[in-house]
Amino acid sequence: MTIVGAAVLALGATAGPASAAPGDNARITTGYEHTCTIPTDGTLWCWGGNFSGAIGDGTTTNRTAPVRIGNATNWASVDAGTLYNCAVRTDGTLWCWGSNHNGQLGDGTTTTRNAPVRVGDATTWASVSAGDSHTCATRTDGTLWCWGFNRFGQLGIDSAPYYTTAPVRVGTATNWAGVTTGFAHTCATRTDGTLWCWGDSRTGQLGLGILSYRTTPAQVGTETTWTDVTAGYLFTCGVRAAGTLWCWGDNGYGQLGMSGGYQTVPTQVGAATTWSGVNVGDISACASRTDGSLWCWGNNMAGQLGDGTTTTRNTPTRVGDASTWTGNVAVSYHGCSLRADESLWCWGNNGSGQLGDGTTTQRPTPARVALA
Known part of the structure; x- marks a missing residue:
């Protein structure tokens, strides 16, 4: 799933939600049970x-410590889907x-790959977001392209192929x-600061005031x-230029950062005006100030x-007392920053x-990770 925005964008559906130009959030991403x-x-x-x-890494062996992927030294941004990455x-x-x-x-097949494969021959890709299956x-x-699962119109192409x-x-x-x-919905920002969403909205995750579907951007x-937007499993959150934080969609676990039921339109989270970025995963969210x-x-x-707990929270809760976190944060059933x-x-x-x-x-609190 990826975090995106008109200025600084990036990443992680079921795990997560990349960037128009590789931004802070493009450098760390969490999938369902993996990290890059x-x-x-x-x-x-x-x-x-x-x-x-x-x-x-060319295998299907779990790795409990970071492993380097290939020899390239020109990676710019990465985003994790549930069980894959781009x-x-x-x-x-x-x-x-x-x-x-x-x-x-997007390689023209439905073959699982255990090492990176190139998508087409274009050399003009700027950002990418990997969802659950699209x-x-x-x-x-400035063009936008989608592929993969399309049962709920999440590709935004106003046609009905099951997948591409x-x-x-x-x-x-x-x-x-x-x-x-997200899981079955997509949102995108334009250079004029507007926000557009499409796909499944059965819990209001498109922010359009509806509980149905849209097969093209609305x-x-x-x-x-809008400067930063990120789609999760059945909800969405975003930050505006004034530093306010907004969420909408399903709220069964307090993932909107407020009490109550689902919201079908963007609803402000608290009154703070110092939010700089947000990333959401399955049913959890993290944001930086x-x-x-x-x-x-x-x-x-x-x-x-x-x-430090396993207590569900319906309002933003500070992670420790550090004041050196960057906007580079990703969350699924685990978080990294x-x-x-x-x-x-x-x-x-x-x-x-x-x-x-x-x-x-x-681990219920952050622990440092060392790259070999």
Whole structure:
């Protein structure tokens, strides 16, 4: 699933929601039970559950510590879907790997891949977002492309193929800035700061005030100040230029950051005006503030909120007292984030080694991860 925005965009459906230009959030991403990161040297590292080949090291062996993927040093951004990943290189090429049962890798097949495979021959890819079983990406010419599962219209192409195995252009607009994919819905921002969503909205996750579907992009309200938007399992959250945080869709675990039931239109979370970015996963969310603090809320069954407990939270709860967290945060049933000193920290579920600490021990607070 990916975090996106008109200015700084990126990543993780069931796990997660990349960027119009690789932004802070494009460097760390969490899938259902795996993690990938791009350090400043442009290398790519992944670890955790690997039965679908999501690690990308040519095997299906789980890894409890980070392993380097290939020899390339020009990776720019990466986004994890539930059981697969896609990433953009600085040369504008797009690569995907892992589960491919609905064509979500975009390589023209439904063959699972345990190492990165190139998507077509274009060299103008700018950002990518991997969902549960569908993927969307933007190009440098401002066009938007989607592929994979389409049962709920999440590809935005106003037609009814069950799935597509190669990128298909969405409409004719040439001012798309970034895109984020959830379980069966998609949202994207344009360079004018508007927000558009499509696909499944049975719990209001499109923000259109409906409980049905849309097979083509529909504008969410009239606001022109969206800077960061991210789609989760059945909900969506975003940040506006004024530093306010908004969420909508399902709220069964407090993942909207408020009490009450589902919301069919964007609803402000609290009164703070210092939010700088947000990332949501299955049924949990984390967001950063301009003071360098990190806050999480929603489902906490595996300690993925990082607050030292397994208590579900329906309001943003601060993660420790550190004030050096960057906007580089991702959450699923585990969470990871970067600090200003480039150190990487993870917490939450670790049954497949997705925390990268060499163990399979669950951790309810952030622990530092060392790249070999």
